[in-house]
Amino acid sequence: MLLTIILSILALSGLGIILGLAIGFVSKFFGVATDPKVDLVLELLPGVNCGGCSRPGCADFARALVAGEASPEQCPVSSQEAVTQIAQLLGMTVGDLEKKVAVVLCGGDIHQTKVKTLYNGVNDCISAMQIAGGPKSCAYGCLGMSSCARACPFGAIEMINGLAVVHNELCVGCGVCVDTCPRDLIKLVPAEAKVHIYCSSPEKAAVKMKVCNVPCIACRKCVKSGEEGQFEIKGFRVEVNYDNFPGEDIVEKSGCPKNCLLTTAQHLEIERNADKEENAV
Amino acid sequence: MNKDLKIVSFKGGVHPPKDGKILSKKNAIQTAPLLERYQVIVSQNIGAPPAPVVKAGDEVKKGQLIAEAAGFVSVPLHAPTSGKIEGLIDIPGPMGVPAQAIAILADGKDEWAELAPPIDWRGADAETLKKRILECGIVGMGGAAFPSHVKLSPPPDKKIDYMIINGAECEPYLTADHRVMLEEPEKVLAGAAILGRAAGVKNVVIAVEINKVDAINAMMEKAAEFGVGIVGMKVQYPQGAEKQLIYAVTRRKVPTGALPADVGCIVQNAGTAAAVADAVRSGIPLIERVTTITGEPVVTPGNWRLRLGTPISAALTFCGGVKYEPSKLILGGPMMGFAQRSIEVTVMKNTSGILLLKKSEITQYESNPCIRCGRCIKACPMNLQPTVLSQLTEAGKFEETLKYNVMDCIECGACAFTCPAQIPLVQHIRRAKAEIRNRSKKR
Amino acid sequence: MSEQTTSRIMLPKGEELVLSPSPHIHDNETIQSIMLKVVLAMLPAIAAAIWFFGTNALLVIVWCVTFCLLLEVFWCQMAGKPVSVIKDGSALVTGLLLALNLPPVTPWWICLLGAMLGIWLGKQVFGGLGQNPFNPVAVARVGLMIALPRQLTYWTPSNNMTPDLSGYSNTFFTVPDFAKLSQTGEIFDGLTCATPLSIMQTTPKILDSSAEAANNFAAIANPEAYWQYFTGNMGGCLGETSALAIILGGIILLMFKLIRWQVPVFYLGTVAVFTGLVHMTWPGVTPAPLFHLLTGGLMLAAFFMATDMVTSPITPRGAAIFAIGLGIMTCVIRIWGGFPEGVSFSILMMNALVPLIDRMAKLKPFGFKKTPVAKGV
């Protein structure tokens, strides 16, 4: 019995030593060094592979970071904290980041903007655009076929009443939706800017009013009641100047006659209520 | 049927059982009365839109230049009648987005401007002919509106030995080319011969589907006089698609991503040939075209010679209006034409048909699952796998669609026509193509 | 044009205009019409089954169809899908095919189990029609075969087969000893018979080329027997009996262009060639090809099961590869395997290969060249 035990111990330790030596030998003479930093950086990245950094995925971005081909703040999703950590890890310095969120600059839901024709085809904005510009009577409004909502890797876009609405608390500002929208309605704006003019149509007020209840008719009430430079007049519409945006009180002060100058919260509220009304009916 | 007629075809495709041509094929071409106002859309050709050279208040004569070519792939535009320019306005465009148009208030005199002198085409050299074709603003009138002079000027390293005049008119319902070939065979033949001469090609062939026997016979009589051959083609859609037509006539296959010129062919539409004959022999620019106005809801379907800028509402008035509310308004044929949302769209150089369909005729696209029956594959004249392409597109796998040669799709619609699940295959494929083009642009 | 006529002309108001992608017309063939045509093609086989097996067969068909339809509706209710999906007719086809794959005397609960396996496990868990990688009927048949081998091989003779111990029927019966039965008091409540394939299975194989080997299968493989197999006068599943009826149905399918002709042609061809080669080398191992073609579920599978659009390759070349694979697997299982019949197994196995085959047999587009010519002009 004892002999068996001793033999087993001997055999196994012998095997262990031989294998250990063999592995050691192999790694010593044939080993290839890899950079462990890549894995460390990858752990700090969000790992959702949204492509906001214009690279195919987080792993690729991490490799580029370690190779010095990219800088951490190019990841629009990472928090300031994470970016700083990555920068420290790589021995870089980064400037202050401004958090951005997306906003859909259209207020024309199915109640406000007429849907002119029946549409029969793929439920996708880009596809619908290819057929006579889609069914909505406003040629510049939200088509409401949720292409952006499907594209959003964070589920931050909700379709309410056939209108895309961004939830600020979920949006990280990666910008995927901006590229998706065939009507270029989505903009990345500073998260601090809470007031928007929900209209993107460059058409004349008369044309807009024919098809929509809530267009920006460029009456300039907001421009007059706000400070200099807070708004920009672009042809037949007004846009918030996001480098110098007004505070939330501007909504009260200006009294937009068409109700298209709203805070993000008000906008969401309106759409929610309209939805409820519809359900109640 | 003429015994000497060679009958050719391609592989695949579909045969619409009820092609609707009966509605209008017996009706002779009628000339539309003069309207009070025309709205000529500026961008009527593929490539750069021409630049308007008139302004509000100008007096123009019929056939006078109103917009000049801007670049090589661009053609000029001419006034459809004499009158006063009202100005540049935005009107509903055929693609749903507003389009810029020149509005002309007719003065009722319909006076011709001084036209370019006739050319004796039999003696003229190729350059002169091409220049005249450009000056008269001639584009492919079959649908694509590709400037004809560009097609006639292939790169010098490509040897062209075939000029094919496309008289297939394989789209159901349309009979415009049929009537032109039947009523003006001499003009089509002359135009074909001129096009052949302009391209320096001896072999000029007019290819016609054999459901237009009368037109074939009419042209056969004089074909020898112009040195033009005539080939019959099986009635099969899309017989008139460029690559399929070339294969049917010459047995040559246009390679992936290549142009007809790469296999030594140039294809021009029969209507274009007639317009070319007018342009060269009488100096008349392209200001009107024969369009089929048809469909069950139309009171008297027919073929009309319409001036550019005629609103569809006016065109329908010529036909006595509609019997009942149609469910669809299409510019072009039912297979490849574009659904419209407004009857205020105006006739353009490539408007081969104005088609109204009733509810029971139109495809009801649904989100049924694909049952992999393979009918789309059998129907595809390009030998693609439409169902695979649409599934990949739906899943957002655009890179994968490239492996299935999505860019080879000619969007003929044969697949969706025959799909028992009523999947909008063509729309999916168009989406994938647009996405891929976008991505390669970004790179 | 005078004022009066103009006023009478009606122009479209444009309120009902539909925007949709081209093409704007359709050939009016729908999933439903395709499925109904398939049902039409199955009618000869169903008629033959009822002719040979009487009300038993009718009962099995009714059970299977009812259960399949009910289970489909039930699932759609549960899954929140529109129940109108039932109208596409696919559950009807599955039900009928399932019935054709069951023995004539099948109790209702086996029909129910089969329908559950086919409709739920075979189709709906994958997302319903068009999404299932495996043939639902093959899933049901194989599942039942593994779970209930005894019930699934309970063969009753067809109406024209009588156990008179003379001629053709002689081969397939082991007639009970009535005297002994009455002594033991056992109740005699039905006759069972063997199928040609099960006899082939139990016949010991002879691996040389002696005369004995050549006559090894003489009892089940002779011209008279072949004729009986062809018309359907033998034991077996409802749809396995009459080759004639199934070929009729196959012709209907081919006429309507509902199946890819490559599947039956290459499937039957491969079986014929494969068994032919084996038969020529070792006549004592397997009977002549004709035997294999006419017996068992081969015909049914070749025309109705393997041709199932959803689970077979989508390109013609793929269909040919698929069918050849089916043929080889069927023969291997029949000749050397542990089961007398291999068609359902081989269909399941080849179903698993379909995505790979589809990948392999991708079509080359018109005018395809290895190095695409760069765009000119």
Next chain:
Amino acid sequence: MTQEAMLNMLELTVGAMLVYNFVLARFLGICPFLGVSRKLDTALGMSAAVIVVMTLSSAITAVIYNLALKKTFLIDGKEINLGFLQVLIYIAVIAALVQMVEVLLQKFSPPLYKALGIFLPLITTNCAVLGAVMLNSVNDRGILESTIFSFFSALGFGLALVLFSSLRERLELATVPRPFQGMAIALITAGILAMAFVGFSGLC
């Protein structure tokens, strides 16, 4: 070759690959079967890695088994058989082997390392590899026989994996009901696949 040897050979090849398929009949190596079958490419990589590791480790452990573990040694007049140590020894040998193969691959064939690299550590503790090795010992196979058996077993594993991954790629386009999405439908598919493989039973 005698008939018996032929039958034996058949069992070692076709039997190992199809009839007693590691995944679908023996239900070994289910973890990588489900884990790396999302994409056909990775499945191919995994299959290749398993084939290499299984064959190599079987060959080496077969040597150990046939030369040492199988034998009974007479030491001090006592009969000693170390067979009871086989599991421990095999695990150690396989683990070390995989480590070495990985390092060597990285050095000498970076592209192959890139393809197989991530899978190699996964296989170290894979029951399919240990299973193959143990089956060889249990059936008392010689070195050549063991190697052939393992190679074909691994081939069978690869076959199942490739089949399964192509099916899963297709399922990705399917509209699977939510409760069945992901692993559930994968397991159902694997079950039906296993049902199909029952058809091979009785072949040898």
